[in-house]
Amino acid sequence: MAPGTAGSLHRTTSLHAADQAVGGVDCGSCNVRHRVMCSVLDDEEIVRLQAIVREIRLEPDQTLFFEGDRAEHVFNVRFGVLKVYKQLTDGRRQITGFFFAGDLLGFAADGGYSYCAKAITPATVCRIPRRALNALFGEFPKLEEHFLGMAADELVAAQDQMLLLGRKSAQERVASFLLRLSLRATRRGRQKCVIPLPMSRADIADYLGLTTETVSRMFGRLKRDGIIRIPTPHQVALLRAEELSNLASGDLDEGL
Amino acid sequence: MAPGTAGSLHRTTSLHAADQAVGGVDCGSCNVRHRVMCSVLDDEEIVRLQAIVREIRLEPDQTLFFEGDRAEHVFNVRFGVLKVYKQLTDGRRQITGFFFAGDLLGFAADGGYSYCAKAITPATVCRIPRRALNALFGEFPKLEEHFLGMAADELVAAQDQMLLLGRKSAQERVASFLLRLSLRATRRGRQKCVIPLPMSRADIADYLGLTTETVSRMFGRLKRDGIIRIPTPHQVALLRAEELSNLASGDLDEGL
DNA sequence: CGATGCCTTGACCAACCTCAAGTGGCGTGG
DNA sequence: CCACGCCACTTGAGGTTGGTCAAGGCATCG
Numbered sequence A, B: 001m002a003p004g005t006a007g008s009l010h011r012t013t014s015l016h017a018a019d020q021a022v023g024g025v026d027c028g029s030c031n032v033r034h035r036v037m038c039s040v041l042d043d044e045e046i047v048r049l050q051a052i053v054r055e056i057r058l059e060p061d062q063t064l065f066f067e068g069d070r071a072e073h074v075f076n077v078r079f080g081v082l083k084v085y086k087q088l089t090d091g092r093r094q095i096t097g098f099f100f101a102g103d104l105l106g107f108a109a110d111g112g113y114s115y116c117a118k119a120i121t122p123a124t125v126c127r128i129p130r131r132a133l134n135a136l137f138g139e140f141p142k143l144e145e146h147f148l149g150m151a152a153d154e155l156v157a158a159q160d161q162m163l164l165l166g167r168k169s170a171q172e173r174v175a176s177f178l179l180r181l182s183l184r185a186t187r188r189g190r191q192k193c194v195i196p197l198p199m200s201r202a203d204i205a206d207y208l209g210l211t212t213e214t215v216s217r218m219f220g221r222l223k224r225d226g227i228i229r230i231p232t233p234h235q236v237a238l239l240r241a242e243e244l245s246n247l248a249s250g251d252l253d254e255g256l
Numbered sequence C: 001c002g003a004t005g006c007c008t009t010g011a012c013c014a015a016c017c018t019c020a021a022g023t024g025g026c027g028t029g030g
Numbered sequence D: 001c002c003a004c005g006c007c008a009c010t011t012g013a014g015g016t017t018g019g020t021c022a023a024g025g026c027a028t029c030g
Helices: A043-050 A130-139 A141-167 A170-187 A201-208 A212-224 A241-248 B043-050 B130-139 B141-167 B170-187 B201-208 B212-224 B241-248
Strands: A054-058 A063-065 A073-079 A082-087 A093-099 A116-119 A123-129 A194-196 A228-232 A235-238 B054-058 B063-065 B073-079 B082-087 B093-099 B116-119 B123-129 B194-196 B235-238
Touching: A043 A130, A073 A130, A082 A201, A082 B141, A093 A141, A093 A201, A093 B141, A123 A130, A130 A141, A130 B141, A141 A170, A141 B082, A141 B093, A141 B130, A141 B141, A170 A194, A170 A201, A170 A212, A170 A235, A170 A241, A201 A212, A212 A228, B043 B130, B073 B130, B082 B201, B093 B141, B093 B201, B123 B130, B130 B141, B141 B170, B170 B194, B170 B201, B170 B212, B170 B235, B170 B241, B201 B212
Parallel strands: none
Antiparallel strands: A054 A123, A063 A116, A073 A123, A082 A093, A082 A116, A194 A235, A228 A235, B054 B123, B063 B116, B073 B123, B082 B093, B082 B116, B194 B235
């Protein structure tokens, strides 16, 4: 039996950040203004969006919403990192994604959120009511189109992750993980090959379907072989990305 | 290292069913008319859809499209069963989904299909050009809304599968698989508890991240314990669904 | 009637998990 | 300033699940 990191199963707290809007926002000056769904709207249109958006601040480990909550909002990450996970009744946990600044979060079928979302670092997110958003879809079709595209992207990522979880070895999983993170970091403007690892080893393990010990061992092996450097537990430098790419066993088309 | 069933890596044939339209269709009399996206359109509207749709027939093992193909169409399954999979360069394979009558197939980001789709049984699918479909979205907003909903549903399913692949034991995977199939079968009108297994053991293994031997052993164990009956290798009767549900370790909310 | 392909079963093995101990950074308090 | 505790991470020893390899049943097909 593959175990997840045990944890509290149900809501351990009534902290329910999704209901604690701090206040309105100024979308025009938003730091992720041009990297998110808002990018398809011009300055006049965005004030319409701004009217329905509220800002939420999260402390590390604070929950944004729980599995099963009525899905009344979607969220756009402005600062910080969140994790999204599902768990089994005995506490085994699977993180299905990490969400960084600019990412959209909270897509759900009508049955409510099918997963739990929690902050890893201090974070700020925009809260957008689904009802109001649906109304905006009618006015700005390109907004809905963009949503569809983002859903498709998430599906592609999910399929990659299924391949990783179903068929890759521990070393391949860790290598793939580091490469993906690096890719995201560079896409987001970072040129250096030192990539931040805001999440804990336990989170990485729960994302890769491994244990913290195995993750740590694989990191150790990569370090020993001179492929990465680990200045601090939350930073990794890719010394030989090519080598890492070989270890990752990329899938057929994308030359990860 | 977790192995996939080895297979031909790249296109072994130029058979490219997506380009071989058989002919037009009569959406009004379609067998899945009221179970698919078309269900949101009335009789007048559906002729607009009908105009852009072509029908494609597939033999077992025939490929509908390959990983990396330009994603110019989406497909609606009318008859039969398809599988969708990704693979690694060394042939390890992960099936990310089985598609039955009424299912929509071929959602993709703009970069082309991220997976390969192949028929398991003789199958018939509707081929819908994305460009023309996008144009229809403008006319029938509810159509696009429906698409968004289906994408969300697929995302939920993908997350369930990640939990299964990352954290469930072999027995739990097989039990969950049988329960899911049973759920789908009953949803689709079948009342009997004998569910058809159109796919091979190798396909099941590649879907569950296991080997054919392990799948076979788990089936054997469930049979030995009187939980299922296996009249033929491609049929399973759930004798004690309650018991099976216990073995499956459902996730927190959905009482699978 | 043999060949082929799929499924099943068994014996063995290794990758990864489990359990346990040890290290190091950081905050607190004396 | 140092002692202490805490927590995350690392490292090691040993066990279990599920993979590997191999053989055997059983149906279909020529």
